[in-house]
Amino acid sequence: MTFFDNILLGLETALSLNNLMWCFVGVFMGTLLGVIPGIGVLAAISMLFPLTFQLEPTAALIMLAGIWYGTTYGGSTASILLNVPGTPSSAITALDGYPMAQQGRAGVALLMTTFASFFGGSVGIILLMGFSGTISQMALQFSSTEYFALMLLGLIAASGMSNGAMIKGLIMVCLGVLFGLVGSDIYSGARRFTFGLVELADGIALVALALGLFGISEVIASVGKISAKGVDPDAVRFKAMKPTRDDMRRSWFPMLRGSAVGSFFGTLPGTGPSIAAFMSYALERRVAKEPERFGKGAIEGIMGPESANNAADQTAFIPTLALGIPGSATMALMLGALMIHGIAPGPQLMSEQPALFWGLVMSFWIGNLLLLVLNIPLIGLWVRLLTVPYQWLFPAVLMFVCIGTYSVNNSGFDVLLVAFFGILGYVLRYLSFPAAPMILGFVLGPLMEEHFRRAMLLGRGDPMTFLQRPISASVLFITLCLLIWGVYSAMRKRSAGS
Amino acid sequence: MIQNARADIVAGLLICAVGSIIVIYAYGNYPMGTLRRMGPGMFPAGLGAVLSLLGMVLALNSWRSLQANASHDWPPVQFELRTVGLTVAGVVAFAVLLRPMGLIPAVIAVVSISALSDARNKPLGIAVLALILVVLATVIFKFGLGLSFSLIAWNWS
Incomplete structure (x- = not known):
């Protein structure tokens, strides 16, 4: 099949009425939850995760992806209007977006971020279409040895890049892997760490872990801290959205640079939209002729990061879909969704499930277009949602979490697990342990064990097998460099502090 | 949230203890197998050992920084x-x-x-x-x- 056949197949799949509808639902719900402060991307995806179980895999993934970039967009809305970032990846947008809103230019800022998001997203999609094929072709030759090395790299990178100390990230990864091992051992069938509970024989449900760690603990952390603020609805009327010619002129290059930065950081393991947005902001400030305008409502300061985080959103799918190795917690959830639907992720995905792969890719475009069309008229609605007091919203969030978790397996035990992981998540958050690496460890853990054991079997029990194959040896070398760099920068920070 | 050396010592020691318990539990309950044919206990036991080590490093590190810098105080964020x-x-x-x-x-x-x-x-x-x-x-x-x-x-x- 040629490239164009693939695109046609993708369009056909993505434009089917059913998939189109779920794409719309995903984008809409994602934006809605993204606008609500205190609900991040991970919480939003895990809250809506159970809904996708009733769908066929393609529709489920299309909807989850829609939730993801919808949340990113909704997060920027809250950033600009309230200076309360709805999601971490849009925290940077608040730096210049909120001053713009204070100057009565909220409408312009919202409209322009929508364009920037669409632009960045499109660049990411084109790269995804171009590179996935090549990478997955290459990956077809990988054996368990390479997979283990790549997963190790992904986990270590994720623990190092998240904010805070690398050692805490590593601890969280290990804990995540351990939770992932609960249940029946794939080789021997032995039940591990189930403590005699029948409910744990199939392992801990991903939904329960994700909703506890992100849903419940985020709610606990924000109760009593967030109060609704008044927003002037007039600032976001359609008439107030028209950007000046100066705004347009200033926006082109930040959008291009932001997309490049975002695409790059999206593909790397452990980095993601938040880091991409941050880097893009730093870059814009450095290349600006008048850097003193930044922080006071410079439009470059929102266009760069907004195209960067959306480009990163899309390119993060490259390693996830082409290799089956997620680089971030969000991608780990996507992968989890695939596996729950019985689809093995990996390089063979593109050749075995072309309709799913290309349908998903083309749906990104349609979803981004929907975002553009949907949000211009709906900005008013999002603004009104921001004025609903948080003390009424959070019990509703908890209710949806409970019903959602229960509905996956019709299991009250899973709801109890949510409560358990909620407490654990809050305690870990309190002790400033990052929660995201845990999800990554949880999803990758069982796969890693499987590949490790298979590699050792093929290598006749000699651990040197990991160093004898060139690809795995170089990946392990990079991993080691990352570890050394982490230790070095921690030591430098300490000596600077004392 | 909080960056606190004393809390980190406690957390590190706890993690260290959890790791050790996992090693003992896996060793006592599941067959280890050989390096070539690993049993269900090998991977968890190894992981528990790594976890235990990481916890120890965290505790020691924080203890050293507490010695070097006495101004660390209890967290400003209240446990709700x-x-x-x-x-x-x-x-x-x-x-x-x-x-x-x-x-x-x-x-x-x-x-x-x-x-x-x-x-x-x-x-x-x-x-x-x-x-x-x-x-x-x-x-x-x-x-x-x-x-x-x-x-x-x-x-x-």
Whole structure:
């Protein structure tokens, strides 16, 4: 099949009425939850995760992806209007977006971020279409040895890049892997760490872990801290959205640079939209002729990061879909969704499930277009949602979490697990342990064990097998460099502090 | 949230203990196998050892920085015991009540118990909120998505 056949197949799949509808639902719900402060991307995806179980895999993934970039967009809305970032990846947008809103230019800022998001997203999609094929072709030759090395790299990178100390990230990864091992051992069938509970024989449900760690603990952390603020609805009327010619002129290059930065950081393991947005902001400030305008409502300061985080959103799918190795917690959830639907992720995905792969890719475009069309008229609605007091919203969030978790397996035990992981998540958050690496460890853990054991079997029990194959040896070398760099920068920070 | 050396020492020691327990538990309960043919216990035991080591490093590191820098103090962020307790109690109540009593009582329980954790919520407001959410949950999940739970029931067995 040629490239164009693939695109046609993708369009056909993505434009089917059913998939189109779920794409719309995903984008809409994602934006809605993204606008609500205190609900991040991970919480939003895990809250809506159970809904996708009733769908066929393609529709489920299309909807989850829609939730993801919808949340990113909704997060920027809250950033600009309230200076309360709805999601971490849009925290940077608040730096210049909120001053713009204070100057009565909220409408312009919202409209322009929508364009920037669409632009960045499109660049990411084109790269995804171009590179996935090549990478997955290459990956077809990988054996368990390479997979283990790549997963190790992904986990270590994720623990190092998240904010805070690398050692805490590593601890969280290990804990995540351990939770992932609960249940029946794939080789021997032995039940591990189930403590005699029948409910744990199939392992801990991903939904329960994700909703506890992100849903419940985020709610606990924000109760009593967030109060609704008044927003002037007039600032976001359609008439107030028209950007000046100066705004347009200033926006082109930040959008291009932001997309490049975002695409790059999206593909790397452990980095993601938040880091991409941050880097893009730093870059814009450095290349600006008048850097003193930044922080006071410079439009470059929102266009760069907004195209960067959306480009990163899309390119993060490259390693996830082409290799089956997620680089971030969000991608780990996507992968989890695939596996729950019985689809093995990996390089063979593109050749075995072309309709799913290309349908998903083309749906990104349609979803981004929907975002553009949907949000211009709906900005008013999002603004009104921001004025609903948080003390009424959070019990509703908890209710949806409970019903959602229960509905996956019709299991009250899973709801109890949510409560358990909620407490654990809050305690870990309190002790400033990052929660995201845990999800990554949880999803990758069982796969890693499987590949490790298979590699050792093929290598006749000699651990040197990991160093004898060139690809795995170089990946392990990079991993080691990352570890050394982490230790070095921690030591430098300490000596600077004392 | 907090960057506190004393809290990190405690956390590190706890993690170290958890790791050691896992090693002992895996060693005692699951066959280890050989390096070539690993049993179900090998990978968890190795992981427990790594975890234990990481916990130790964290504790030692924080202890050293506490020695070097005495100005570390207890966290400015309060541990919200009331919020944690009430939110989690709400979720647990839902889990316990759903099967024997049905969706409506379970939703009322989770909404009203968790709503108490915010002092701004008054009894009347909570009642109205619970009513709205009961209707919403019934319409969306029971009639909209057709999920299989009874709205109201009585079967404690």
